[in-house]
Amino acid sequence: MDFSQRLQQIAANPDALTQMGRGLEREALRITPQGQLSAKPHPAGLGSALTNKWVTTDFAEPLLEFITPVSHDVEQLLAQLSDIHRFTYTKLGDESLWPMSMPCFVGSEDEINLAQYGSSNTGRMKTLYREGLKHRYGSVMQVISGVHFNFSFPNAFWDQLFGEQSEEARQAAVSDAYFGLIRNYYRFGWLIPYLFGASPALCGSFLDKSASPLNFEQVGCGTYFLPNATALRLSDLGYTNHAQSSLKIGFNSLSEYLDGVRRAIRTPSEEFAAIGVKVDGEYRQLNANVLQIENELYAPIRAKRVTRSGEKPSEALERGGVEYIEVRSLDVNPFSPVGVTAEQIRFLDLFLTWAVLSDSAPMDESELACWRDNWNRVVLDGRNPELLLKIGCDGERLTVQQWGNRVFAELAQVADAMDNASGTSDYRDTLSKLQTWIDDPSLTLSAQLLNQIREQQGIGKTGRALAEQHTSALQTQDYLFYQEQEFEQEARESVARQQAIEAADTMSFDSFLDSYFADIR
Template sequence: MDFSQRLERVSANPQALTQIGRGLEREALRITPQGKLSPQPHPAGLGSALTNQWITTDFAESLLEFITPVSRNVDELLSQLSDIHKFSYSQMGEEMLWPMSMPCYVGDESDIQLAQYGSSNIGRMKTLYREGLKRRYGSVMQIISGVHFNFSFPDSFWEQLFGAQSGFERQAAVSDTYFALIRNYYRFGWLIPYLFGASPALCGSFLKRDTDHLQFSKTGAGTYFLPQSTALRLSDLGYTNHAQSALKIGFNSLEQYLEGLQQAIHTPSEEFAEIGVKVDGELRQLNTNVLQIENELYAPIRPKRVTQSGEKPSEALGRGGVEYIEVRSLDVNPFSPIGITADQVRFLDLFLIWAALSPSDEMNDAELACWRDNWKKVVLGGRDPELQLQIGCDGERLTLPEWARHVFAELKQVAIVMDQAYGSDVYQQTLTKLAGWIENPDLTLSAQVLRQIEAHEGIGRFGLELAASHAEWLNAQGYSRYSQAEFEQEAASSVAKQQQIEQTDALSFESFLADYFADLEANAFREA
C-alpha cells in the first residue's frame, strides 16, 4: 500500500486518530532576578526530584524538568504543563525560569551543582552518571535545555492498519512501523529545526573549541550568531557527543537497534579511560565505555517502552517491543511561557502520522550519514532559501523549500482527515500557517528570536525580559487541570517515597553498581 491508501485505511475509524497518546517533558533553568544561574538547591516545596511524578531535575540542581502524564487531548496536555509551571513558580520565591534552550552567562562551571537525589543507591547512581557527563563533556553543555515530545498510536490505529493479528505478530508489526517512522524522521525531520529551531545565537562560552570554519557575527556583549542558523543547540556546538560519531546504531529493525546499542554500551573509550573510574577513593563516572548507560546516547528521536521496576530501557524494548517514540529535537520556544505551543504539537501530530504511513526503505550507514548531513546544514544555515538538501546518497538534490513543499502536500491529506475526525479545522489552520514559513524564512522561530536578540543587544537582556513576562503570566493564571493541594500532596508523597527507598537499600553502593553492570566484561570499579 502507498501512503494515501494507508491513510484512508486508518481514517476509517476516527478513534484511530483522536486517541493518539502525547506527553511532554520541558527542561528549564532556574535563574535569579538578575539573570544569573540559581545557586540554590532544588526547592524543597517541589518535593523529591527522585520520585515526584511531575517535577524533577535533569543534569543540575538548577535545571528543572517538568513531565506531563500521557494525554489524548492537545489542550489538556498544554494545560497540564501550564499547571506544573504555575505550581513550580509558587515554590521558587523570586527566581524565574530561563526561557531559551541555550543558557546565557555562566560565571564558572563550578557554579553548576550536579543534581542530587538523596542517599539511596539509585539516587547516588543518578548523580554519579552526571559526574561522568561533567568530566566527559563539561557542565555548560549539559545545562542546554529542550522539549521532548512523547507520541504513541492507539490500539485502534494498529487494528485499522493491520487487521487481525496474533499478539506476537502485532508486537513485531508495531515495532517495525515505529522504526519506519524513525527512518523517515531522519530523512525529513530537519523540518522541525527549520520551523521551530529557536537557538540561532549563543554565548561566547560555547566557542572555546575551534570554530574558525563558522562565520559568526556578534551582537551585544558576547552574543554570537550565525545569520541563517536555526538550532545551534543541535549542532556540534551544542548538545552532542563527538565520541558517538563512530557508533553504528541502525534503525532498520528493533533487533538491529538493540544490537548496536549494546555494542556501544560495551565499547571501551580510550579518551574516557583517561578520566578513570575510581581515583583516590573518588568515583568519577559509571564506567569508561563510550556510553555509561543507554541514556547517554544523543539522538533526535528514540524508540521507547515504559520500564518495569529495575528494568533498563533496552530490556523493556526487548521484552515488549516499541510502545512510543520520543522526539528530542525541539528547542524551547522562548515566546511560550511553557516552552511549546498548540501549533507545534499539532504539526508534530501531522508529521509523525505521515512518517509512520509513508514508504520507508531501509537505510545503511552511508545513507544515515547523508540524512545527518542534511540536519547539520539546516541547523547551521536553514534559512538560506537556496540551501540544497540531498535525500539519499545518490538521490536528487533540491532546495529546502522544494523538499518541504513535497512533504507539506502529503501533510495536507493528514490534516484533512484529522480535522474530519475531530470535527474542526485546526490542523489545516496550523499547516496553512506553517506553509507560509516555508515560503518566508523570516517567519520561522529562529528568525523571530534573532531579531529580538539583536534589538535587545544580546541574549541576556532579551531572555531576562521574557522570563519576567512569563513569570507574571503564569502567576496570574488559575489552575485548570490540577490544584495547588494536589501538587503539595505529590511533593510530600515524593519525599516519603524517597525516604522509603533509602531505608530499604540492602546493598553497598559499589555492590549495587556491580550488580547493575554485571553484564559488562570488565570490572569498572577497580582502583585507578
C-alpha cells in the same frame, strides 16, 4: 499500498486519528533576577527530585524538568504542563525560568552544581552518571535545555493498518512500523528545526569562539550568532558525543537497534578510560565505556517502552517491543511560557502520522550520513533561501522550500483526515499557518528570536525580558486542570517515597554498581 491508500484505510475509524497518546518533558534553567544561573539547591517546596512525578531535575540542580502524564487531548496536555509551571513558580522565590534552549551567562563550570537525589544507591547512581557526563563533555554543555515529545498511536490505528493479528505478530509489526517512522524522521525531520528551531544565537560564555570553525557574528557585548541558523543546540556546538559516531547503531529493525545499543555500552573508550573510574576512592564516572548507560545515547528520536522496576530501557524494548517514540529535537519555544505551543504539537501529530504511513526503505550507514548532513545544513544555515539539501546520495538537490512544499502537500491529506475525524479545522489551520513559514523563512521561530536579540543588543536582555513576561503570565493565571493541593500532596509524598527507598537499601554502593553492570562485565 501507497501513503494515500494507507491513510484512507486508517481514516475509516475516527479513533485511529483522535486518540494518540502524547506526553511532554520540558527542561528549564532557574535564573536569578540578574539573569545568571541559580546557585541555590532544588526548591524544597517541590519535594524530591528523585520521586516527584511532575517536577524533577535533569543534569544540574538548577535545571528543572517538568513531566506531564500521557494525554489524548492537545489542550489538556498543555493545561497540565501549564499547571506544573504555575505551581513551580510558587516555590521559586525571586527566581524565574530561562526561556531559551541555549543557557544564560555561566561564569565557569564550577558554578554548575550537579543534580542531587539523596543517599540511596539509586539516587547516588543518578548523580554519579552526571559526574561522568561532566568529566566527559563539560558541565556547560549539559545545561542546554529542550522539549521532548512522547507520542504513540492508539490500538485503533494499528487495527486499521494491520487487521487481526496474534499478540506476537502485532508486537513485531508495531515495532517495525515505529522503526520505519524513525528512518523517515531522519530523512525529513529537518523540517522541525527549520520551523521550530529557536537557538540561532548563544552567549559568549558558552562559546569558545577560537575553537569553532564557524563564522559567527557578534551583537552586543557577548552574543554570537549565525545569520541563517535555526537550532545551534542540535549542531556540533551542542550536546553531541563524537565517540558515538563510530558505533554504527542501525534503525532497520528492533533487533539491529538493540544490538547496536548493547555494543555501545560494552565498548571501552580509551578517551574516557583516561578520566579514570574510581580515583583515590572517589568515583568519576560509572564506567569507561563509550556509553555509561543507555540514556547517554544522543539521538533526535528514540524508540521507547515504559520500564518495569529495575529494568533497563533495552530490556523493556526486548520484552514488549516499541510502545512509543520520543521526539528530542524541539528547542524550547522562547515565546511560550511553557516552552511549546498547540500548533507545534499538532504539526508533530501530522508529521509523525505521515512518517509512519509513508514508504520507508531500509537505511544503511552511508544513507544515514546523508540525512545527518541535511540536518546539519538546516541547523546552521536553514533560513538561507539558496540552501540546497540532498534528496538522496545520488546527487539530486532541492531547496528547503521546494522539498518542504512536497512534504506539506502530503501533510495536507493527513490534516484533512484528522480534522474530519475530530470535527474541527485545527490541523488545517496549523498547516496553513506553517505553510507561510516554509515560503518565508523570516516567519520561523529562529528568525523571530534573532530579530529580538539584535534589537535588544544581546541574548541576556532578550532572555530576561521574555522570562519576566512568562513569570507574570504564569503567576497570575488560574489552575486549568489540577488543583494546588494536588501538587502540595505530591511534593510531601515524594519526600516520603525517597526516604523509603533510602531505608530499604541493604547493600553497599560498590555492590549495587557491580550488580547493575553484571551483564556487561
